Amino acid sequence: AMEKLKVLFAVVLSLGTAAAASLGVVQTEGGGVQGQNIRLGLFRSVDVFKGIPFAAKPGTFEKPKPHPGWDGILKATKFAQRCLQISMLQTSSFGSEDCLYLNIWVPHGQNVSSNLPVMIWLYGGGFIVGGSMGPNFLTNYLYSGQEIADKGNVIVVSVGYRVGTLGFLSTGDSRLPGNYGLWDQHAAIAWVNRNIRSFGGDPDNITIFGESAGGASVSFQTLSPHNKGLFKRAISQSGVAFCPWALNRNPRKVAEEVAETVGCPTDDRMEACLKSTDAVALVMATPIIVPGSPDYPGVNNLSLSPVVDGDFLPDQPGNLFHNAAEMDYLAGVNNMDGHLFTSKDIPSLGDKNQDTIVEDVKRLLAAYTKETGQAGLEIAFAEYSSNWGSTPTQTTIKTTAVDIGTDYLFLVPIQTAIFQHAANAKSGRTYSYLLSEPSLLAGPGKPYHDWVGADHADDLQYVFGKPFTTPKAYGDRQRDLSGYIIAYWTNFARTGNPNKGNLKVPVTWPEFTITGQKFLDINAKMNESSIGQEMRQRFVHLWTSTLPSLPSHAQ
Template sequence: MAVVRLHMFCLVVAIWVCVSSCGASAGQDAGPVVSTVSGKVNGMITHTTDLPDKPIYTFLGIPYAAPPVGDLRYRPPEPAPPWEGVREAVEYGPYCPQNLTMLSQLEAPIAFGEDMTMNEDCLTANVYTPTVDPDASLPVLLWIHGGGLMCFYGSPPGWEAIAAYQDVVVVSFNYRLGVLGFLSTGDENMPGNYGFLDQVRAMEWVKENIQNFGGDPERVTIFGESAGAISVSYQLLSPLSKGLFQRAISQSGTWKTFPVNPQPLAVTKIIAENAGCESTEDTAILTACLKEKSPEELLDAFQALGPMAYLVPVVDGTFLTTDPSDLMKNGEINTADYLLGFNNHEGGWMGLSSFLEGDPHDGITQEEFVKLLKTTMSFIHHSNPNLDKMVDAVVAEYKPTNPDDPMSILYQFTHTSGDSYFAAPTILVAESHTDAGSRVFLYENQYRPSIHPNKPDWVGCEHGDDLFMLWGFPFLEATRTVKAINYSKEDEEVTLEMMAYWANFARTGDPSDSTGGPTDSPSLPTWPQYTPDNPVYMKLDVVPTTEVGYKPEKMKLWNEVIPQIAAEKKDEL
């Protein structure tokens, strides 16, 4: 299931890129010059459609680390080298090397990143701010992009909206992906987690520079969706990022969604062989050979593994000192304020055709449900002899309301995916962070944007739907060949609410506390804190409401019953 879900991550974010390509700002002009530790940058002025008198100063493509090329490949990032004069910061930097096969299959009038270049020298950041007054001390939101740790980039248009409406500074950035960001030999020669180390370096860059962009370096919130949310969760477990941020937001994903690979060397050897490296047990020689290969050769070598191949984080002893489950069990957690949640139908519709043999509109039989479930669960549990027992437990819990209706059966299957990979990991992590003493706020996003007219009515808010709102698309003007989208008044209302909740949290650590925020910010229902005694969560919708205890039996199934069955298997071996 992790593999199927990985490709859905890339598919979803690519579609958002195609949609967001029509979401450039209403206008842009020459902007101010700001100093960074590496040199001066000259940005531009942009606006949203509804706030033409509210300029947003935008700086694009600023190097936050040295190019990770040559001997710096497969090594922690180093600070960006200085430059002379004023650097023009009006274009996004290249996106990091990645396989585009899946993305190129999209039936969209604008291809993924068609107006950008791909280059290994890709570690750049973008800043969106309503002021460049060093004394402004505005809260900072540092965005970590999604894409399964394999694809996408940190430059979607849209951050002008939340910056303008909520008086916050937003920073986005690229980080190394896939075969260049998460390959590992499992030892000191190629420890791995380079994409995560890039994220730490981006946090350091923010701490060093953001004051000159109007931001408060002591009030930084890291936030992300999908693999970005997973990254945030891992950062909360790393000693390297401690003190570099004060708050965190995970949207649709935690470390449990992408658990670590305990034996990364096996796949690295195969990739090295595919790339033409001589077979060897000496990981130093293997690493040296991989450093000599071009990014294209490495991408081809990885792609040769087939569509089921993927790379995940590892325990490297530096960024991640031990398995995340042990860190959580021991309370070794960065106790930042934490807002996290998921959409109510993460596995709803997009991507169903990638693993169904028939037409999703026809539904599936109960036999197909069991077969699909066994296949997807085997991606994580592999050759576990108790796999059938696990599948039986899931089937017993996810009974269709109408056993004779193929669509009712498919509906239940979509929720096994969303619950196991998003909801249950989020609940598990929320509980661990509350136990460690963090303030936690939990949500389920129930709002389905109005731009999905061709999806069945039974599909709710699926993976990535929250991006339309958070990126403020209803308030950005269409400027390219992609057709404009007619957002509804409800879309606009939910967008303003979500941006306010997120910005309030970045300012105060409480999503419903608007202290210090804009006077015209929307009035929001109170969002109670999640605690073991009161596991309350916010149901985000046109009118947000609260509920206590999210799907307790299903969460128990994924977080307790299934692991217990798996442990029984291990004890027997």
């Protein structure tokens, strides 16, 4: 009997080791790489590769170049530094110029995976800041791909790209054309397309996804002719090419400001001088946004962003949608995406003990409609206050201000991009969503008013499965929502249809078409009534049709 037990024990032990499927050393075009295998359950594990270079250290204001490769085996176990950038308080800089690296999460069951869908994450940060791992608390990184990979059985890749002056400074001509950060993203996508098969990924089924400036980046990548055949689907969260902050129409002005700050001439010697200026000095010369200054509203001064360069973007975004005709596109907005920004522009808005006066709302609206002058302001204000009655409450006044910010900065441009995609699509499908889950910071005893819905960046924790990774910080409601979003997103990556794939979804999400214009209202309590139509049509019409048809007062 003892012998039998020993044999049984040996069998159980070997099962335990057999369960840990792992890739071991993977051959890439640059050389061999070895990651770490993390056990998640009896028959589940994930291989994590951190800090694989996808391009060489980039030259200042130059496109990325191929990496020369390495001898031996690269131990891919540490995240690379983020790209050199200004600190949040804009008093110092951190990061490295050598920052074109990516991270890969590969899930395995009993056997090593093959032919998995691939999802490439592009982070947000206003094109000024950000990193492939996102903010972290100790070792808990916001953009860890582990939960998405494990639950959705997809490979997740996160990539670094240059931001701020080094990523997006442009003279508006061929001398310093700009868009260096977009070229970095493109180089990473191309690297994944060429190498991901060795990691068990399907190069013919790549989805790119991102939020805020990352969502706008995704949008630019779909519109650029340089990505033909490199990826199949795209997801934009709270950002597209049409967002007023996403495209710089006068880059020369910023280039000259930076040149003056670092002591370069602004004549034809400017380019050579800027190129030979110390990178830290260039980063520290980022034009600063002073909240509550006359440069109000702040978001209008996100001045280091992509430009129409005649190369990566051969034309205005609105004329490039034919390049996305074969791609599936899923995009959406948080119902209070503007809250974060509007409460900086109108400080009384976020303060529970302070009233917001109607004049403040008008001032915000005037800043957003300044091209059409007084006439535009009056038409827009009449539209936004049409349901106020004679004595609007504080809640009414404050939510209207948030709506104005949300519409102008996010919702209207995003709806425009979704409509354009659907109008130009051939085989590509289109899906639209509104995230309406109330903010976790809202309510009694919390910093936000109880009416605050999904604020800017609220979607990130759910997409990356934080309610599962840090269960104590969330309730069942948030876990449900996170499960729904991971299901829709990974199903979409797998099949191009958010309803079809490995995971069950709570409500069938209808396609967005030009005739129906349906969208899904995503929150923790979803049912048949979660499907809407013609999202905020009145206000989309106001911003895209009524206001632009007024005579312009722009200087």
